[in-house]
Amino acid sequence: MSLFDLGAADLIGGLLGLAVTLVVFSHFIGDNAVFRLVLHIFIGMSAGYIAVVVAYNVLWPKLLRPVLEAEGWELLWVGLPLFFSLLLFARLFPRYSILGSPVLAFVVGVGAAAAVGGAVVGVLFPQVRATINLFDLDAIRQNQENVNLALVNGSIILVGTISSLAYFHFGVRGKAGSKTQRSTWMEWLAQVGQGFIVIAFGMIFAGIYAAALAALIERLSSITRFIYSLVAGF
Structure with a gap:
């Protein structure tokens, strides 16, 4: 592709992308006003995009349009x-903030209940079920896997699951005048769980780093192709 094959929009977009990329890379040298300007533009565009998505996908179809189309008793519901949404704006004024407190408490309570319920039903129970299924000998034989290797793998996952849950166990029995601490076996189990958690976080960080590195390579490749198309056009 040469310079003459690029349209005006592609040319302007490529130049802007090249300029913004170089400005972002300039942060490696040191903080500067141009980098902060680009950062503010990015944050502003992201906030504007989120606001538009919320307005068109949530506020209008689920809040405003039902009110405009409702009749009679439906209007009340x-x-x-x-x-209640309007009452939340009362939190902006200290004198009337008490009006929005019950609504805010309701929202926080529903959010906490949904988070806990989602964690238990969507994470904890499936994890327990998946761990139990690892010791299903019939399923192991049907998949033509090595039984001993599968049991060892399942045992490691079982120990990791139990010890990781034990790491977040903070129930202790204290006596008057003595320091409260977990039992010895629970402390050892929590230490094992901490090791599994560290490994998990390390793998997550490695995945994020690999994704960022792939994005960097793609960006550099795009810049290289764009510069080559500019040079080839002259």
Whole structure:
């Protein structure tokens, strides 16, 4: 592809992308005003995009349009969410903040309940079920796997699951005048769980680093192709 094959929009977009990329890379040299300007533009565009998505996908179809289309008693039911939403704005004014406190407490309570329920039903129970299934000998034989190797693998996962959960166990029995601490076996089990957690976080960090490195390579490749197309056009 040469310079003459590029349209005006592609040329302007490529130049802007090249300039923004170089400005972002300039942060390696040191903080500067241009980098902060680009960062503010990026944050502003992201916030604007999120606001538009929320307005068109949440506020209008689920809050405003039902109120406008409701009639009679339906208006009462669909108007309550709008009324409670407006009460949240009272939190902006210290004198009237008490009006929004019950609504905020309700939102936080529902969010906490949904988070806990999602963690238990969507993470804890499936993890327990998957760990149990690792010791299903019939399934292991059907998959034509080595039984001993599969049991060793399942045992490691079982120990990692139990010890990781034990790491977050903080129930202790204290006596008057003595320092409260977990039992010795629980402390050892928590230490093993800490090791598994460290390994898990290390793998997550490695995955994030690999994804960032892949994005960097793709960006450099795009810049190289764009510069080559510019040079080839002259």
